[in-house]
Amino acid sequence: MTFEHLRDGLGIGVTAPRLSWTLSPAAGTQDAYEIEIVRSARTHRTGRIAGPDRVLVPWPDTALASRERAVVRVRTWTGAGEPSSWSEPAAVEAGLLDPGDWQAVPVGPAWPEDPDSDRRPARVRRDFTLPRAITRARLYITAHGLYEAEINGHRVGDDTVSPGWTVYGERLRYYTYDVTSLLAQGANTIGAWLGDGWYRGRFGFDGGHRNLYGTDQSLIAQLEVTHDDGTTTVVATDRTWQASAGPILFSGLYDGETFDARLHDPQWSTPHGDPSGTWGPVATGRRDPSTLIAPKGAPVRCTQEVRPVTITPKDEGRYVLDFGQNLVGRLRITVDGPAGTTVTLRHAEVLQDGELATRPLRLAASTDTYILDGSGEQSWEPRFTLHGFRYAEVSGWPGELTGDAVTARVYHTDMARTGWFECSDPLINRLHENVLWSMRGNFVDIPTDCPQRDERLGWTGDIQVFAPTASFLYDCAGMLDSWLDDVAVEQFPDGTIPWYVPVIPGAPMWTPIQPGAAWGDVATLTPWALYQRFGDLELLRRHFPMGRAWVDLMARLAGPSRLWDTGFQLGDWLDPIAPPEDPAAARTDRYLIATAYFAWSTRHLAWSARALGYDDAAQHYGTLADEVADAFRRRYVRADGHMTSDSATAYCVALAFGLLEDPGHRQFAGDRLAELVLQDDARIATGFVGTPLICDALTDTGHLDVAYQLLTQTQCPSWLYTVSMGATTIWERWDSLRPDGTLNPGGMTSFNHYALGAVADWLHRVVGGIAPAEPGYRAITYRPRPGGGITWARTRHETPYGTAALSWELTGDRLLATVTVPQGCTGIIELPGREPFTLTAGEHLVDTAGVKERAA
Numbered sequence: 001m002t003f004e005h006l007r008d009g010l011g012i013g014v015t016a017p018r019l020s021w022t023l024s025p026a027a028g029t030q031d032a033y034e035i036e037i038v039r040s041a042r043t044h045r046t047g048r049i050a051g052p053d054r055v056l057v058p059w060p061d062t063a064l065a066s067r068e069r070a071v072v073r074v075r076t077w078t079g080a081g082e083p084s085s086w087s088e089p090a091a092v093e094a095g096l097l098d099p100g101d102w103q104a105v106p107v108g109p110a111w112p113e114d115p116d117s118d119r120r121p122a123r124v125r126r127d128f129t130l131p132r133a134i135t136r137a138r139l140y141i142t143a144h145g146l147y148e149a150e151i152n153g154h155r156v157g158d159d160t161v162s163p164g165w166t167v168y169g170e171r172l173r174y175y176t177y178d179v180t181s182l183l184a185q186g187a188n189t190i191g192a193w194l195g196d197g198w199y200r201g202r203f204g205f206d207g208g209h210r211n212l213y214g215t216d217q218s219l220i221a222q223l224e225v226t227h228d229d230g231t232t233t234v235v236a237t238d239r240t241w242q243a244s245a246g247p248i249l250f251s252g253l254y255d256g257e258t259f260d261a262r263l264h265d266p267q268w269s270t271p272h273g274d275p276s277g278t279w280g281p282v283a284t285g286r287r288d289p290s291t292l293i294a295p296k297g298a299p300v301r302c303t304q305e306v307r308p309v310t311i312t313p314k315d316e317g318r319y320v321l322d323f324g325q326n327l328v329g330r331l332r333i334t335v336d337g338p339a340g341t342t343v344t345l346r347h348a349e350v351l352q353d354g355e356l357a358t359r360p361l362r363l364a365a366s367t368d369t370y371i372l373d374g375s376g377e378q379s380w381e382p383r384f385t386l387h388g389f390r391y392a393e394v395s396g397w398p399g400e401l402t403g404d405a406v407t408a409r410v411y412h413t414d415m416a417r418t419g420w421f422e423c424s425d426p427l428i429n430r431l432h433e434n435v436l437w438s439m440r441g442n443f444v445d446i447p448t449d450c451p452q453r454d455e456r457l458g459w460t461g462d463i464q465v466f467a468p469t470a471s472f473l474y475d476c477a478g479m480l481d482s483w484l485d486d487v488a489v490e491q492f493p494d495g496t497i498p499w500y501v502p503v504i505p506g507a508p509m510w511t512p513i514q515p516g517a518a519w520g521d522v523a524t525l526t527p528w529a530l531y532q533r534f535g536d537l538e539l540l541r542r543h544f545p546m547g548r549a550w551v552d553l554m555a556r557l558a559g560p561s562r563l564w565d566t567g568f569q570l571g572d573w574l575d576p577i578a579p580p581e582d583p584a585a586a587r588t589d590r591y592l593i594a595t596a597y598f599a600w601s602t603r604h605l606a607w608s609a610r611a612l613g614y615d616d617a618a619q620h621y622g623t624l625a626d627e628v629a630d631a632f633r634r635r636y637v638r639a640d641g642h643m644t645s646d647s648a649t650a651y652c653v654a655l656a657f658g659l660l661e662d663p664g665h666r667q668f669a670g671d672r673l674a675e676l677v678l679q680d681d682a683r684i685a686t687g688f689v690g691t692p693l694i695c696d697a698l699t700d701t702g703h704l705d706v707a708y709q710l711l712t713q714t715q716c717p718s719w720l721y722t723v724s725m726g727a728t729t730i731w732e733r734w735d736s737l738r739p740d741g742t743l744n745p746g747g748m749t750s751f752n753h754y755a756l757g758a759v760a761d762w763l764h765r766v767v768g769g770i771a772p773a774e775p776g777y778r779a780i781t782y783r784p785r786p787g788g789g790i791t792w793a794r795t796r797h798e799t800p801y802g803t804a805a806l807s808w809e810l811t812g813d814r815l816l817a818t819v820t821v822p823q824g825c826t827g828i829i830e831l832p833g834r835e836p837f838t839l840t841a842g843e844h845l846v847d848t849a850g851v852k853e854r855a856a
Contacts, residue, residue: 005478009092011176013294016059028078106218106285125191142174146195150269159299164445191269195384257382297478328441332381337398339374347389388452435757461519495553517594535776562631580746641668649690670701692758708788768795
């Protein structure tokens, strides 16, 4: 049993959390269920409730109060027999739901600081006494900046860069920790390391900006301890806390961290630490507690450790380490040497002439420094920075550097993995792995564009095209739901959606913010994609006003003509023909793209309204979508079927967005698209807009073979070109690394961008053959379409209802498939040459000869 979209129900931010549960494959079809909720004062049972519902089932009891804990179980009936055994109990506990629950105020160092300079991070602490035995303790905590808490010398939690990045003025996330085991009757100490993070650190373009949200670095923490007699002790941040400069001399998300171990007292967060001398009073600040919010998704955690595959000695005692994988995280070192020895760690995604290629980092130093205290072997990793890298340079190492002394620790939002794909072609498998790694590296609390250079922003267009892929690979519903809340906060009163969220000062190209097609359409298309994949109608409902305001803005900009043909547009960003200095210089008319997206977003808003029961809105926006589509055809489709922009992307949007009403024009567009692809020898001729659509546009118009030629092309530009060049993530540009091994000369060159990896959604649905036929995968389409010389594929997805899987293999002219349908779902099977047919839950062996060979 889970609650909302959280794996852990501790500190949930809603009073009536929805419940979900999965059934074992052998359980049979659920006909009814009963829920039991045990609270401190009573037990509530719903009794037998008929029906198959088991995903996001409404809370069946009175609302939770702040801090209230409930233990929940469920049992089910399959048919008229006895119920199943009760599920394992799952606990849910509300956080601080009312602003009046908060006593804590922000506390930080009181010493004077220059707000325009790099400031040394502080630590804050407080000693306190607990008079009685402890039965329960919770720490509610957040910061202006970043925090890492300790109690009695022990780390609290295992998350990092918390509380993450939200629009801090409106929404500051807090986390809840169970710290019962860290406390003792008698003397105790609580403390926290602080970092600048996004709040006041240098962040953004052209050297960045400091103090984006404030100049203070402050902790907001409230420890609530319940004793064995029912009394409560509250230790909240206030004037009684103390502050001191710690051993971190500098910390920045772009630039890295410097730590002087000689200045570190390991007992600083224990009652045995000596706060005299270096510890002084704190400054207190103000925070509106109504802006403190509980998380909707998981925090950022270390999810994997990677050892170097090679260590290459260089001159001057340097070493270059290759970890074999471009990743996001930081290094942990274990080192022993004389006091004052300085070990420097530099990071980069690629090498040039055997050395780190740091030009793509622009003004991100990406350097960590550790100064030894001479006390013996020590292990260290930075706290408040993250780097995008495959390679690292280590200098100043005392003695010989060995592989067991350095580990790369991979960090990203700790979402549950839900999607897997592999096939007979190892290059395509590596491409899929590259997509996966780029998602991991860029889902770091928000969906970012790149994780390494001086940018790392939540670009709306990137996630708009990638959301279907992301929601197959990982359960990202909670994370993206939270980020969409910030998109709504940052939406302008006129409906404009910013290019990136949260909004920070931008370069001249992005300031002032203007509405742009494909980027602004995140307001309509991404909530719909999440609804389709996770079945969360309330998520769709919450974000409907944002989408409506965006569509209404486009309608005003287009006016009676229904053509959005004015204003600034990025168009088919990063078309391969675009010069390095002008990524928007594409083959396709940017206003053709803008009008196409106007029609597509409006259509999605009408579908959303219909799903939500807003019938008048559905009618209104459905009619508007028809009008825009008609205007698109009149302006951009010639009488003979040619588009006014005779480009691959133009035909892609017309086909994929359903804008060609005439069947003849639709077939002509598909044929012309295939012709254009083959004229380019099946090399990519599309950018951010066209690339996610092109394989579907070809497939749906009878050119599956051409789609496979695109997929399997290895010449630049192509997906497999990057693989052939050794890529382990998706690149921002098709030629970020050119065939001669040199870097693309553009100032915007990243080797970890997920947007062009949106082709993985086609791999999952067409090659792998699994797609939702109803929201939340209540019905599932199994339709593999082999090609490209691929002889087998295996695809698996953990749907909200359980495992859906399809494994197929070609043997001669016969396709044999093993299909797994989750309990409570319907499978619609369509194999080549066969009419579709339906399967119930279970595992089935089927083939193109029309024989169902086994059902289990």
